[in-house]
Amino acid sequence: MRHIIPLTVLLMACGGTPVLPPDRSALPEPAGTVDWAPPTVTTWKMENGLEVWFLRQKQAPLVSLRLVTSRGASTDPAGKAGLTALAVDMLDEGAGGKSALELADAWQRLATDYGASASTDGVTFSLDMLADNLDPSLALLADVLMRSAFPADEFARRKQQRIAGALAREANPMQAMFVNIRRALFAEGYGGFPAGGLRTTLAGLTLDETKAQAAAVVKPGGAGVIVVGDVERDALEASLNTALGEWKGAPSATAGSLSEQEPQRAIYLVDFPGLSQSAIAVARRSPGTGAADAIAATVFNWALGGAFTSRLNMNLREDKGWTYGARASFNRWQAAGMYLMYAKVKADKTRVSLDEMFGELAAMQGPKPTTAEEREKAVGGLLQGFPAKFERMSSVAGRIATLRLDARPVDYYSTWTAKVDAVTLEIARATAKKYTVGDDFLVVIAGDRKTVEPTLEGLGLSVIVCDAQGNRIPDPPTEPPDQAK
Amino acid sequence: MKGLLVMMVVALCGAAPPPEIEIETWTLDNGLTVLLSHDDRLPVVGVEVRYLVGSSHEREGRSGFAHLFEHMMFQGSKHADYDYFAPFEPIGAAANGTTSTDRTNYYERVPSNYLELALWMESDRMEHLLPAMTQKKLDNQRDVVKNERRQRYETTPYGIVWKIFHNSLFPKGHPYQRTTIGSHEDLSKASMDDVKGFFREYYVPTNAVLTIVGDYDPETTKLLVERYFGHLPAGKRAKTPTADLPKLEKDQQLTITDTVKLPRVHLAWHTPGLYIDGDASMDVWASVLTDGKTSRLYKPLVYEQKVAKDVSAFQVSMAMSGFFVVQATAAPGKTVDEVAAALKAALAEAQKTPPTSDELERVLNGWRKSFFGRVESVMSRARILSNYYHLTGSADYLAQDLERYTGLTAKTVHDDAVKYLGGHHLQIDIIVGGKSEEAK
Numbered sequence: 001m002r003h004i005i006p007l008t009v010l011l012m013a014c015g016g017t018p019v020l021p022p023d024r025s026a027l028p029e030p031a032g033t034v035d036w037a038p039p040t041v042t043t044w045k046m047e048n049g050l051e052v053w054f055l056r057q058k059q060a061p062l063v064s065l066r067l068v069t070s071r072g073a074s075t076d077p078a079g080k081a082g083l084t085a086l087a088v089d090m091l092d093e094g095a096g097g098k099s100a101l102e103l104a105d106a107w108q109r110l111a112t113d114y115g116a117s118a119s120t121d122g123v124t125f126s127l128d129m130l131a132d133n134l135d136p137s138l139a140l141l142a143d144v145l146m147r148s149a150f151p152a153d154e155f156a157r158r159k160q161q162r163i164a165g166a167l168a169r170e171a172n173p174m175q176a177m178f179v180n181i182r183r184a185l186f187a188e189g190y191g192g193f194p195a196g197g198l199r200t201t202l203a204g205l206t207l208d209e210t211k212a213q214a215a216a217v218v219k220p221g222g223a224g225v226i227v228v229g230d231v232e233r234d235a236l237e238a239s240l241n242t243a244l245g246e247w248k249g250a251p252s253a254t255a256g257s258l259s260e261q262e263p264q265r266a267i268y269l270v271d272f273p274g275l276s277q278s279a280i281a282v283a284r285r286s287p288g289t290g291a292a293d294a295i296a297a298t299v300f301n302w303a304l305g306g307a308f309t310s311r312l313n314m315n316l317r318e319d320k321g322w323t324y325g326a327r328a329s330f331n332r333w334q335a336a337g338m339y340l341m342y343a344k345v346k347a348d349k350t351r352v353s354l355d356e357m358f359g360e361l362a363a364m365q366g367p368k369p370t371t372a373e374e375r376e377k378a379v380g381g382l383l384q385g386f387p388a389k390f391e392r393m394s395s396v397a398g399r400i401a402t403l404r405l406d407a408r409p410v411d412y413y414s415t416w417t418a419k420v421d422a423v424t425l426e427i428a429r430a431t432a433k434k435y436t437v438g439d440d441f442l443v444v445i446a447g448d449r450k451t452v453e454p455t456l457e458g459l460g461l462s463v464i465v466c467d468a469q470g471n472r473i474p475d476p477p478t479e480p481p482d483q484a485k
Numbered sequence: 486m487k488g489l490l491v492m493m494v495v496a497l498c499g500a501a502p503p504p505e506i507e508i509e510t511w512t513l514d515n516g517l518t519v520l521l522s523h524d525d526r527l528p529v530v531g532v533e534v535r536y537l538v539g540s541s542h543e544r545e546g547r548s549g550f551a552h553l554f555e556h557m558m559f560q561g562s563k564h565a566d567y568d569y570f571a572p573f574e575p576i577g578a579a580a581n582g583t584t585s586t587d588r589t590n591y592y593e594r595v596p597s598n599y600l601e602l603a604l605w606m607e608s609d610r611m612e613h614l615l616p617a618m619t620q621k622k623l624d625n626q627r628d629v630v631k632n633e634r635r636q637r638y639e640t641t642p643y644g645i646v647w648k649i650f651h652n653s654l655f656p657k658g659h660p661y662q663r664t665t666i667g668s669h670e671d672l673s674k675a676s677m678d679d680v681k682g683f684f685r686e687y688y689v690p691t692n693a694v695l696t697i698v699g700d701y702d703p704e705t706t707k708l709l710v711e712r713y714f715g716h717l718p719a720g721k722r723a724k725t726p727t728a729d730l731p732k733l734e735k736d737q738q739l740t741i742t743d744t745v746k747l748p749r750v751h752l753a754w755h756t757p758g759l760y761i762d763g764d765a766s767m768d769v770w771a772s773v774l775t776d777g778k779t780s781r782l783y784k785p786l787v788y789e790q791k792v793a794k795d796v797s798a799f800q801v802s803m804a805m806s807g808f809f810v811v812q813a814t815a816a817p818g819k820t821v822d823e824v825a826a827a828l829k830a831a832l833a834e835a836q837k838t839p840p841t842s843d844e845l846e847r848v849l850n851g852w853r854k855s856f857f858g859r860v861e862s863v864m865s866r867a868r869i870l871s872n873y874y875h876l877t878g879s880a881d882y883l884a885q886d887l888e889r890y891t892g893l894t895a896k897t898v899h900d901d902a903v904k905y906l907g908g909h910h911l912q913i914d915i916i917v918g919g920k921s922e923e924a925k
Contacts, residue, residue, distance in 0.1 A: 021716050024564040027572055028605050030598040031705075034528040059526055060504060060857035101788075104778035109843075111850040130854055157791060164747065164794040164817050171642040171746040272744060274920030277635040308570045318568060321628025324636045344636045346628075377575035384596045385577020388529045391862040 036387045038413045041400065042233060046240060048248050051224040053400055053410050054236060057393050063134050063229030064397035067125040067141070068404040070222030073118045073195035074333070075213075075253035078188060080205060082197015084217055085118040086162055087210040091218070092116065093154035096143025100154050103140065112137040116144075118195045120333040121255070122405045123218060128394050131230040138243035145218060146247050155207040166199040170468035173279040173446035174344065176270045180444045181283045181340065183470030184268050189259030191336045198469045213253065221250025224404045228397040258336055265442050267456055267463045268470075271449035278350040278447025282357045283340035284440045289332045289406035293431050295416070297330055297339075299423045300370050300432035302378035304328050304360060305341055309377075311360050312341060320356070322349040334407050339435050347448050351455035354443060364436045370428045378428075382420050503884040504860050508870060510880050511707070515719040516691030519710055520870050520880045522698045524863065530699035531863030532603040533592040534611070535871045537694070538687035540667075541586045541660030541726045541805070549630065549667015550675055552584035554683050556626040558591060563613035565606060572602060579864070584665050587804040588875060594864050597700040601709055608713035611693070614684055620677055627672055634666045642745045645924045649739060649913050650753060650801070654808055660726040661803060689720020696871045696880075699863040730806050731755055733909035740821075742918035747794060748821035750828055751812040751913040756905045759802040760876050765889040766901035767809055771798040772848040773840045773898070774811065774832075781835035782811070782828070792819050792827045804876055809905060821914045836906060839899035852890045856883065 042054045073084045092114065093100040107114045112129035114137075125144070129137045169175040179194055186192035193201065225244075227236055263285065272278075291297070298306065305312035305328025316326040326343035341360070345353040364370070390396050403412050423431075443461060445452055446468070456463055465473045509521040540551045559569040559582065573580045573593055580593040593603045638644040648664050655662040695714065697706060732755065757763040774782045775798045786793040796813040811832060815824040840848070860866040860883065873882035915924075 022605070022608070022712050024605075024609065027565070028601040030576075030596075031601065032598055034596050034598050036528050060861060062854070062857055101779050101784070105843075105847065108777045108847040109850060111854040157788070160791065160816065161787075161794065164814075167746045167817055168642065168794065168814070171744055173640055272640075275640050275744065276925070277632065277640045279640075307574050309568055309574050314568070317629055317632075318625065321625045322632065324629060324633040344632070344640065346632055346635065380575040381577045383577065384575075385579070387527045387596065388577070388579070388594055390527060391529065392858070393861070394858075 034384070034387070038386070038390065040414070041410050043410055044237065046220075046245065048220045048245065049222070049250070050220045050240075050244060050247070052237070052240060053224060053226045054233060055228045055396065055400070056231070056233070057228055057396065058230045060393070061131045061230050062393055063129055063131045063227060063231050064394040065127040065129075066226040066397050066401035068224050068226070068401050069123045069218055069251065071217045071251040071253045071255065072120050072122040072405075074120045074190050074255040074335070075217060076193070076197075076256070078256070079201060080209070081193035081201040082162060082166070082195070083205055083209060083213050084123065085196050086159060086202065086205055087213040087217065088116045088118050088123050089158045089162065090150050090155060090210050091144045091148045091214060093158060094149035094151050096140075096147040098143065100151070103143070106140055110137055112140075114140070119405060120191065120195060121407070124401055124405070126397075134231060134236075135239050135243070138239055142243045142247065145244070148214070150207060150211050152207055155210065159202065159205060162197065163199055163202050166197060166202060170199070173270070173272050173275060173277070176272075176468035177279040177281055177342070177444050177446040179468065180268045180270060180446070180466055180470045181281055181338065184266075184442055184444065185263045185283060185285050185338055186336065187259040187261050187263070190256045191333055192259065200469060200471075216253035217251050219249040219251040220244070220247050226397050226400045226404070228393045228400070255335065263440065263442060264464075265440060265461060267443040267445065267459065267461045269449060269453065269463050269465050270446040270468055271465065272447055273450070275448050276347055277344045278347055278445050278452055279342070279344050280350060280353060280357075280447070281340050281342040281444045282354065282361070282441050283338050283444065284438060284442070286330055286332065286337040286339040286435060288334050288336045289408065290334065291332070291337075293434070294330070294332070295419050296423045296427050296431040297435060298382070299375060299378045299420070300428045300435075301328055301330065302381065303370055303374035304364055304432070304436070306378070307381065311363070312357070315356055315360065316343055316345065316353055320349070322346050322353055332406070347451045350445060350447060350452045354459065358441075361436045361441070364432050370425065370432050372425050375423070375425045375428045379420055379423060383417060386417065503887045504857050506860050506866070506883065508881050509703075510874070513690065513711065513715055515715065515717055516722070517714050517717070518694045518874065520694065520696040520874055521703065521706065522866060522870060523701065523703065524698060524866070525700040528597040528700050529594060529863055530597045530600045530603075530697065530701050531592065531594045531867045532600070532607065533590055533696040533864070533867040533871055534607050535588050535590040535694040535696070535875065536687055537588055537692050537725075537875060538723050539585050539587040539589060540663055540665040542687065542723060543663060546671055546674060547679060548663040548671040549665070550671070550679060550683065551589060552665050552667065553627060553630050553672060553675055554680060555582045555584045555589050555591075556630055557618065557623065557680055558582065558610050558614065560622045560626065561617045562610040563616040564609050566617045569606065569610070572606065576602075578603075585803070586661055586665060590868065590871070592864055592867065600697070600701055600706065604709050604713045607695075608717070611688060611690070611714070612717055614688070615681055618677065618680055623675070623677060623680060627675060630666070631669055631672055634669070638666060639925060642743070643749055643915055645741065645743060646751055646913055646915060649741065650751075650808065650810070650911075653737065653739060653911055653913070654733075654753060654755065655731055659728050659731060661805070687723055690714060690717050691719045691722045694871045694874055696867040698867040698870070726805070728805060730757070733911060736909045736912070738912040738914070740914045740916060741923045742921040743915050743924040744920050745915055745917055747815050747817065748824065748914060748916045749812060749814045750821060750825045751810055751915075752828070752832070753911045753913070754809045754906050754908065756800055756807045756809045758804050758806045760886070760889070763901045763905065764800070764802060764807065766893060766898045767800050767807075767905060769840070769845070769848055769852070769890060769893055769898050770902040771800055771809070772851065773844050774798040774835055776848065776851070782813075782831050785831040785834075786813060786827055790827055791816055792824050796828070821916050825912070825914065832906075836902060839895040842895065845893075845895050845898070849891055849893075853887065856887050859883070
């Protein structure tokens with residue numbers, strides 16, 4: 001109704017009458033409601049056990065494919081973090097009679113972007129290609145999966161590249177912070193190491209180990225192929241059967257178990273001398289992707305640190321100006337996860353920023369619980385922002401691939417809307433209490449030790465100095481007084 | 486094997502015509518340019534407002550101001566005096582803004598039934614920003630921007646090189662000599678008067694482009710645009726800064742000590758601006774140099790000699806002129822001098838011959854495919870269309886843009902590579918050794 005009068009004015013305006021200023025007394029109402037449901041994913045199972053999840057999209061003559069295995073970096077043996085990642089690196093270093101260089105040229109000639117990466121619970125192979133090049137691209141993928149050569153000279157190079165990458169990450173305070181959080185929370189167990197490994201854990205890996213790891217992880221049993229794009233179902237089925245029909249077997253690697261050791265509550269401090277900002281985090285363990293309250297947790301966290309207008313960002317950025325952005329999130333894998341608040345803050349505001357983070361947690365626990373308005377905003381934002389997640393084929397493929405990595409069902413999104421809507425204020429508050437109350441939050445800081453360390457008293461936590469790989473640095477021995485000069 | 490490859494190529498060339506999209510260009514009486522492109526696949530609409538002002542318009546002593554001002558546009562306007570994101574986040578919209586040397590853009594991707602909200606909010610800040618402006622807001626965002634600088638440039642490994650590129654490639658007084666982020670000193674000087682003056686001069690309909698892409702009703706949308714923007718006074722189109730393509734008179738080398746673990750060498754040369762003759766050649770040449778394991782620099786440096794952890798070549802394209810960068814990070818144990826010498830030798834070798842037909846074909850296949858991605862989402866389509874309009878004068882430039890690449894011959898690419906990379910260069914070495922003054 002609101003539209004009718006102003007539109008009349010406008011029609012006159014087109015005839016040369018000066019245009020009147022618009023009504024600014026209130027924000028405009030939406031033009032009706034949007035009725036949209038996510039497209040249904042078609043599924044079938046190949047004879048070798050590969051599950052195919054297919055979504056036809058035709059906005060461009062492209063196809064995005066993701067192949068997700070059922071085992072990932074969490075199967076890296078103790079002390080060998082990065083083994084799965086390095087094994088996966090080796091798969092396209094020569095395969096099916098082609099050398100590493102020939103294979104690279106073949107992908108490029110097809111304009112097919114090939115990628116393969118290991119994450120905690122799976123390995124994801126990705127192909128983003130022109131629809132017309134589906135078959136030749138699948139043929140190359142089949143070579144990579146079944147006929148990889150593992151040449152020794154390529155191994156030496158890829159291993160050095162992985163080590164160099166790990167070393168380069170040690171110079172990045174945010175990365176050092178994340179590595180330290182994982183090691184502090186999960187020790188030597190599941191989730192304790194980044195999938196890419198650390199310089200020290202990569203150093204001892206051998207070619208034979210990577211070969212064995214690839215054979216134990218990269219298998220069709222329990223794996224899924226996600227295809228999104230401009231291809232007919234029947235044609236796709238035939239293409240997949242031709243290329244991957246002979247790929248057989250089940251993975252034999254098993255994931256490491258969660259450390260039973262309680263994380264030591266402390267301040268883990270990584271020294272970055274002279275840096276003008278510190279990367280800081282307050283973190284604790286959380287349940288993994290299977291948590292029944294995962295959606296409720298997303299809803300309460302929206303208000304605490306999940307959005308720009310969340311309490312944490314409005315406080316540390318828009319009120320105090322101590323950071324370019326502060327957030328809180330649940331980072332989950334299948335068997336465990338972590339809940340953390342984090343930011344990069346001006347070095348001399350490190351301590352006060354931590355106080356504010358703990359303050360926001362404390363407020364959420366009781367004095368200032370989730371409000372009805374915050375719950376409305378979170379639910380509205382999640383639901384109304386949903387259709388836009390389906391814009392790009394490659395991101396839709398990635399989103400569906402994540403369902404597999406998270407061990408979620410293919411129809412997850414068809415029930416997701418109702419589940420978000422079902423998070424009442426009462427549920428949001430109870431969930432907030434569950435995850436914000438507790439004395440097991442630990443602190444990680446990557447920043448200038450000289451500036452930061454003297455300010456950390458009074459938090460009730462001891463300081464443990466670590467390196468960027470998360471190894472504790474022993475205190476330098478103090479000289480006995482009788483040796484004084 | 487060869488036979489198979491030939492078949493693939495045939496299939497490719499037949500399969501990748503430029504993506505077809507509808508575009509309507511329209512100008513309001515007050516000079517506001519409106520670009521419309523319809524796509525109703527999803528109930529989503531993207532709105533971009535681009536102001537034709539960037540860091541190249543800043544006055545002396547105010548580096549970083551155009552970007553700081555962009556932040557101020559999110560701090561509330563007269564009839565919406567609260568954080569700009571506040572009405573958008575609860576409807577799942579994605580909103581943000583970016584500042585470059587040449588323009589500032591603001592955008593929101595909203596559910597299609599909220600198009601009017603986006604136009605209401607954008608027009609309120611275009612008309613009524615100043616009544617809601619306060620010193621407190623300015624001081625707060627000044628601190629936020631300084632932290633953005635610390636985060637992106639000072640504490641991200643190698644981040645400071647962007648400051649050095651601009652400061653050293655462009656002569657004093659050149660509009661690109663400043664970085665868009667600016668200096669702490671200049672940011673400290675920005676005043677309320679600066680905010681008011683900048684707003685009145687640049688944030689006017691004649692100096693703006695409104696782009697709407699997605700699921701909208703064309704008739705209603707035109708009426709809404711008139712309703713929210715039609716009454717605004719026109720203002721003036723900002724003068725586009727001009728400067729000759731700068732020339733390096735001699736080779737220059739700078740060494741900066743920083744908190745990195747591996748040294749990195751950067752070589753840089755001046756190249757033509759975006760969409761100007763020679764620009765596409767240099768993009769293609771960058772791919773010939775470093776895309777893929779058999780590329781002319783990756784293969785010798787990373788694959789064979791293993792002196793570098795990585796190598797990449799890319800062009801930084803701006804309106805007036807660009808620059809071309811070749812950078813290589815040392816492999817562990819290698820010195821900056823070793824990697825620099827190897828890089829220069831490999832580059833000299835690469836410069837000798839035009840791309841082979843195989844190299845050119847591989848690179849162009851990738852460019853052809855990439856054009857589909859440019860128009861796939863509403864926001865990336867809005868951004869590319871307004872970019873085309875801004876820099877070429879026509880939003881309907883996608884096919885011509887693709888043609889700039891696919892029409893290239895090996896000889897043209899090589900001639901341009903020799904022309905632009907044959908002269909003097911700037912070398913920036915970032916080396917291990919802790920944070921130095923120059924790295925701040």
